[in-house]
Amino acid sequence: xxxxxxxxxxxxxxxxxxxxxxxxxxxxxxxxxxxxxxxxxxxxxxxxxxxxxxxxxxxxxxxxxxxxxxxxxxxxxxxxxxxxxxxxxxxxxxxxxxxxxxxxxxxxxxxxxxxxxxxxxxxxxxxxxxxxxxxxxxxxxxxxxxxxxxxxxxxxxxxxxxxxxxxxxxxxxxxx
Amino acid sequence: xxxxxxxxxxxxxxxxxxxxxxxxxxxxxxxxxxxxxxxxxxxxxxxxxxxxxxxxxxxxxxxxxxxxxxxxxxxxxxxxxxxxxxxxxxxxxxxxxxxxxxxxxxxxxxxxxxxxxxxxxxxxxxxxxxxxxxxxxxxxxxxxxxxxxxxxxxxxxxxxxxxxxxxxxxxxxxxxxxxxxxxxxxxxxxxxxxxxxxxxxxxxxxxxxxxxxxxxxxxxxxxxxxxxxxxxxxxxxxxxxxxxxxxxxxxxxxxxxxxxxxxxxxxxxxxxxxxxxxxxxx
Numbered sequence: 001x002x003x004x005x006x007x008x009x010x011x012x013x014x015x016x017x018x019x020x021x022x023x024x025x026x027x028x029x030x031x032x033x034x035x036x037x038x039x040x041x042x043x044x045x046x047x048x049x050x051x052x053x054x055x056x057x058x059x060x061x062x063x064x065x066x067x068x069x070x071x072x073x074x075x076x077x078x079x080x081x082x083x084x085x086x087x088x089x090x091x092x093x094x095x096x097x098x099x100x101x102x103x104x105x106x107x108x109x110x111x112x113x114x115x116x117x118x119x120x121x122x123x124x125x126x127x128x129x130x131x132x133x134x135x136x137x138x139x140x141x142x143x144x145x146x147x148x149x150x151x152x153x154x155x156x157x158x159x160x161x162x163x164x165x166x167x168x169x170x171x172x173x174x175x176x
Numbered sequence: 177x178x179x180x181x182x183x184x185x186x187x188x189x190x191x192x193x194x195x196x197x198x199x200x201x202x203x204x205x206x207x208x209x210x211x212x213x214x215x216x217x218x219x220x221x222x223x224x225x226x227x228x229x230x231x232x233x234x235x236x237x238x239x240x241x242x243x244x245x246x247x248x249x250x251x252x253x254x255x256x257x258x259x260x261x262x263x264x265x266x267x268x269x270x271x272x273x274x275x276x277x278x279x280x281x282x283x284x285x286x287x288x289x290x291x292x293x294x295x296x297x298x299x300x301x302x303x304x305x306x307x308x309x310x311x312x313x314x315x316x317x318x319x320x321x322x323x324x325x326x327x328x329x330x331x332x333x334x335x336x337x338x339x340x341x342x343x344x345x346x347x348x349x350x351x352x353x354x355x356x357x358x359x360x361x362x363x364x365x366x367x368x369x370x371x372x373x374x375x376x377x378x379x380x381x382x383x384x385x386x387x388x389x390x391x392x393x394x395x396x397x398x399x400x401x402x403x404x405x406x407x408x409x410x411x412x413x414x415x416x417x418x419x420x421x422x423x424x425x426x427x428x429x430x431x432x433x434x435x436x437x438x439x440x441x442x443x444x445x446x447x448x449x450x451x452x453x454x455x456x457x458x
Contacts, residue, residue, distance in 0.1 A: 027435040028229040028297065028428040030259075032247040035421035036266030038279045039312035042391060042414035145391045152283035166392050169412070173399035 044070050044111070046143050056086075057120040057137050061105075065112040070143040071157045072109055073102040076120040080135035086119035104157055108146050228253055230260075230295035230370070231426040236288040237269030243290070247424075250294050266420055267384075281391065287333065287384040291424050292376040293367035298429035300366060300451055302440065303347075303380060305359040305422050307331040312417035323416060328357045330387040331418045337378040339364065347380050348453050350442070362442075366429050366449040386418060 044067035051058040061072050074095075076083060085103055087095040094116045095103045105115050120137060144162060147155045183189055230250025234243040249261040270285050271277040291301050307328040310320035337345040338361070346364045353360040361380055368374040390413040397408045427435045432446045443454040 027431070027439055028251075028299075029426065029435075029439045030229050030231050030249050030251060030295070031423065031425045032231055032233050032249045032261075032263070033421065033423040034233055034235075034247040034264055034266045035306075035419055036268060036270075037310070037417050037419040038267065038270065039415065039417040040281070040386065040390065040413050041278065042281075042411040147388045147391070148280050148282040150282065150284040150385065152280050164392065166394050169395040171395055171397045173397040173408075176399065176401040 042068060042145065044068050044143060044145065046070065046072070046109075046141075048139065048141055050139060052137075055122040055125050057139065059118045059120065059139055059141075060114055060116075061109065061141055061143075062114040063109045063111055063143075067111040069108045069110050069146040069154075071146060071160055072105040072115055072141060072143050073098070073162065074105075074118060074139060074141040075102045077138045077140070078120075078122065078135060081125060082123040083137065084121050084123055086121055087116075088119055089116050102142075102162075106157055108154060108157075109143075228296035229299060229426065229428065230293070231299065231301060231424055232292045232294045233422060233424050234290050234292055234376070235266060235269075236286065237267060238285040238287065239272055240269040243288070245292075248294055266422065270384075279386070281386050282388040284334075284383040284385045287381055287420075288379045289381045289422060290377045290379045291363070291367070291426075292370070293426070294370045294375075295426075296369050298366050298368055299426045300363065300429060300432055300436065300446075301377065301424055301426045302350075302360065302362045302442075303422060303424050305333065305361070305381075305420070306357060307333060308357055308419050308421075309413075310417045310419050312415045320417060320419070326413065326416065327393075330390050330413075331420065332383075332385040332387055333381050333420060334383045334385075335359065335361075335380060336382045337380060346378055348451070350453060353442075362444070362451060362453060364451045366432075366451075367426075384420065 045064040046067065047062050047064075049058075049060045049062065057076070059074060061074070063070060076085070085095065085097065087093070089095075094106055095118045096106060098104050103118060105118075107115075109115055120139065122135075122137065142162070144160060147160065149155055228251050230248065232248035232250075233246045235246045236243045245262075246264040246266060247262060249259060252258055252260050266289075267287065270287070271279060289303075291303065293299050293301075309323045309326040309328065309331075311323060312320070314320035335347070335349075338347050338349050339345040340349075348362040348364055350360040350362060363377045365374065365377075367377065391411065393412040394409050395412055397410070399406050399408070425440060427439050429449070432451070433444060436442060436444050436451075445452050445454055
């Protein structure tokens with residue numbers, strides 16, 4: 001009986017003493033947080049307009065209104081006749097030939113904008129109807145998004161890497 | 177003697193004695209109440225001066241001329257022990273929205289962040305920075321859903337004043353706790369109480385940039401209709417939002433090693449008020 005009383009007395013004393021331990025382990029702390037960001041807008045939709053008259057193809061590339069700015073290049077193929085490119089702009093400096101056979105448009109095409117005309121003129125077409133052949137003039141064009149340097153200035157068209165590799169994820173959309 | 181005995185045995189005497197006992201008991205409790213009031217008043221006055229801790233995150237974004245407080249959380253004993261807190265948004269001054277400026281990929285935007293002690297006691301601070309991508313088409317008022325499969329490394333938040341990088345930095349990079357998405361920094365100096373010299377850290381970032389390579393990540397979907405195959409290419413990062421989150425923790429300078437271990441779970445060493453990260457974790 002006496003032992004039990006002593007045990008209970010020690011237990012009571014222990015509880016009283018340990019009640020202060022909680023406050024000894026508490027430290028003054030505080031915190032703050034904040035976050036923010038912006039939405040990325042990529043992507044462009046462009047269309048090509050071709051008109052044919054007097055053995056000349058008139059090419060113009062137009063960008064949709066909500067497209068991001070792009071650079072453009074174009075190239076023509078003809079299986080039957082020789083042809084030449086003509087830049088009808090006043091200073092003849094809008095379309096520049098590259099070593100790869102493409103003609104590069106020097107300006108940035110903004111969303112809703114379009115290039116000036118590039119003419120593809122078929123040369124030495126026979127006037128005699130008997131000698132004429134069926135032929136196609138195929139125009140291929142490509143665009144690439146305008147890139148910017150760290151100051152926010154556009155990287156010039158001449159410095160754009162048109163052969164840069166894409167990191168592509170391929171998805172099968174099925175057969176309709 | 178007989179009279180005395182008669183007096184003590186008398187019922188009147190009993191009633192008088194009982195009345196006196198009641199009066200004594202009442203007076204004794206009044207004295208106790210007075211003592212209690214005096215005691216609490218003194219303790220309260222002492223606590224006011226010791227326990228106000230507070231911290232504020234400061235930002236100078238691209239179009240800001242000066243640092244401004246973005247978020248703060250200060251304890252105020254003077255206001256009955258309440259927390260004075262406000263949470264703002266980062267990057268609000270990144271673009272000139274009035275002129276309709278849009279984000280330019282590849283451009284470096286100024287984004288300086290630092291921490292100020294806005295409490296009455298000295299403190300140590302650490303910062304956790306998170307970078308991630310979210311759904312940019314989330315409804316207003318709803319939290320945008322995180323997109324974990326996009327690369328946080330393309331959000332380039334440039335760190336500055338990091339110890340070991342330029343020799344004089346005071347921010348310690350905790351490489352063990354850092355990942356591609358999260359960066360944890362500890363400030364080696366103690367921050368003095370608000371108003372004193374040394375109450376603000378050096379900046380830990382200076383610019384933010386979205387890497388041009390986001391335009392090379394595309395998905396091509398191939399569909400076949402009436403015998404014709406169409407390949408549609410879409411940009412993986414078109415329409416998504418980048419998000420930067422900064423969380424600042426502050427802890428008292430007294431018994432700092434144990435306090436940091438208890439509050440943040442990180443072993444540190446503090447010598448001459450300079451904090452360093454311990455290499456061995458327990």
